[in-house]
Amino acid sequence: xxxxxxxxxxxxxxxxxxxxxxxxxxxxxxxxxxxxxxxxxxxxxxxxxxxxxxxxxxx
Amino acid sequence: xxxxxxxxxxxxxxxxxxxxxxxxxxxxxxxxxxxxxxxxxxxxxxxxxxxxxxxxxxxxxxxxxxxxxxxxxxxxxxxxxxxxxxxxxxxxxxxxxxxxxxxxxxxxxxxxxxxxxxxxxxxxxxxxxxxxxxxxxxxxxxxxxxxxxxxxxxxxxxxxxxxxxxxxxxxxxxxxxxxxxxxxxxxxxxxxxxxxxxxxxxxxxxxxxxxxxxxxxxxxxxxxxxxxxxxxxxxxxxxxxxxxxxxxxxxxxxxxxxxxxxxxxxxxxxxxxxxxxxxxxxxxxxxxxxxxxxxxxxxxxxxxxxxxxxxxxxxxxxx
Numbered sequence: 603x604x605x606x607x608x609x610x611x612x613x614x615x616x617x618x619x620x621x622x623x624x625x626x627x628x629x630x631x632x633x634x635x636x637x638x639x640x641x642x643x644x645x646x647x648x649x650x651x652x653x654x655x656x657x658x659x660x661x
Numbered sequence: 662x663x664x665x666x667x668x669x670x671x672x673x674x675x676x677x678x679x680x681x682x683x684x685x686x687x688x689x690x691x692x693x694x695x696x697x698x699x700x701x702x703x704x705x706x707x708x709x710x711x712x713x714x715x716x717x718x719x720x721x722x723x724x725x726x727x728x729x730x731x732x733x734x735x736x737x738x739x740x741x742x743x744x745x746x747x748x749x750x751x752x753x754x755x756x757x758x759x760x761x762x763x764x765x766x767x768x769x770x771x772x773x774x775x776x777x778x779x780x781x782x783x784x785x786x787x788x789x790x791x792x793x794x795x796x797x798x799x800x801x802x803x804x805x806x807x808x809x810x811x812x813x814x815x816x817x818x819x820x821x822x823x824x825x826x827x828x829x830x831x832x833x834x835x836x837x838x839x840x841x842x843x844x845x846x847x848x849x850x851x852x853x854x855x856x857x858x859x860x861x862x863x864x865x866x867x868x869x870x871x872x873x874x875x876x877x878x879x880x881x882x883x884x885x886x887x888x889x890x891x892x893x894x895x896x897x898x899x900x901x902x903x904x905x906x907x908x909x910x911x912x913x914x915x916x917x918x919x920x921x922x923x924x925x926x927x928x929x930x931x932x933x934x935x936x937x938x939x940x941x942x943x944x945x946x947x948x949x950x951x952x953x954x955x956x957x958x959x960x961x962x963x964x965x966x967x968x969x970x971x972x973x974x975x976x977x978x979x980x
Contacts, residue, residue, distance in 0.1 A: 610677060613679060614677070616679070616680065617678075617680050620680045621680070631717055631720070634713055634717075635713060635714065635717050635779075635780055638711050638713045638714060639714075642711065
């Protein structure tokens with residue numbers, strides 16, 4: 603026979619679900635910001651380790 | 662240092678809190694104001710910021726403000742418990758333990774400063790760290806229970822968000838961001854003292870040395886007028902700066918005229934008159950002060966939109 607779920611467990615599941623969403627949102631935010639920063643700084647590659655004039659032609 | 666013996670709220674067992682209790686710890690209404698003013702500070706700056714970076718950095722500022730709110734609720738649970746306005750907060754009501762509030766506050770403080778450093782820059786992260794420290798330690802732990810000037814000095818913490826937003830965009834501090842800081846800093850005392858005028862018994866019961874408790878209501882009314890005059894001058898100065906414009910100027914004139922008129926009216930009232938109408942004028946002043954700040958910053962934002970659309974090329978900035 604199935605035991606009816608205690609109200610406490612329902613509440614905890616809701617809390618854990620919300621926390622999961624917040625953490626997922628945080629990971630997504632870090633990813634999107636990383637993409638934006640790398641897109642904005644794409645010329646960094648040209649002057650990172652060795653200067654490559656071919657990458658700087660857009661300047 | 663304080664006149665009040667703090668019970669050990671840290672050891673109090675928390676209930677099985679819901680997510681909204683943890684959210685309430687972060688003072689969502691204060692966070693809303695922080696989000697708005699920080700976003701305006703960032704958007705009126707002369708340097709454009711990518712929308713994703715703007716969103717991420719304002720979020721960090723909001724979380725930092727929320728973290729300092731949680732630390733405030735951890736420390737102040739004893740006085741919150743005896744004030745009708747705050748007795749239902751998560752810690753004094755027992756839904757969240759003091760230990761949890763402390764952990765959440767410290768954890769989110771570190772996270773928000775670190776992420777602002779990564780998303781924004783070192784200056785904005787440093788300003789946020791200082792703001793959290795100022796609100797949680799200087800205001801909450803030290804001055805709030807020590808001096809009737811608590812609101813004046815504590816108001817600085819609430820005034821930093823637009824300056825942090827500006828620092829995210831420009832990487833610096835300038836006269837414009839200092840003026841935005843000044844508006845919120847000078848707005849805070851009249852706003853909270855108007856509240857204290859009709860909630861005086863709460864603060865008295867808690868032993869918090871609010872201006873109304875220590876210096877009396879008559880002196881509080883005079884101080885409200887003094888700060889309103891200083892606020893009006895700063896509001897006009899913002900309109901005359903490079904981030905001002907016709908909308909900011911119009912808003913500053915209308916809002917400050919009413920602010921000064923109402924502050925003068927409050928100054929002229931005594932407790933007999935105020936008691937007879939249930940502190941109606943004081944409550945109106947308090948409500949108007951919220952509208953004042955919102956409208957002043959909204960006007961700045963509107964002028965920034967005009968400027969970005971090349972509709973505002975010839976605004977004569979005097980400051």
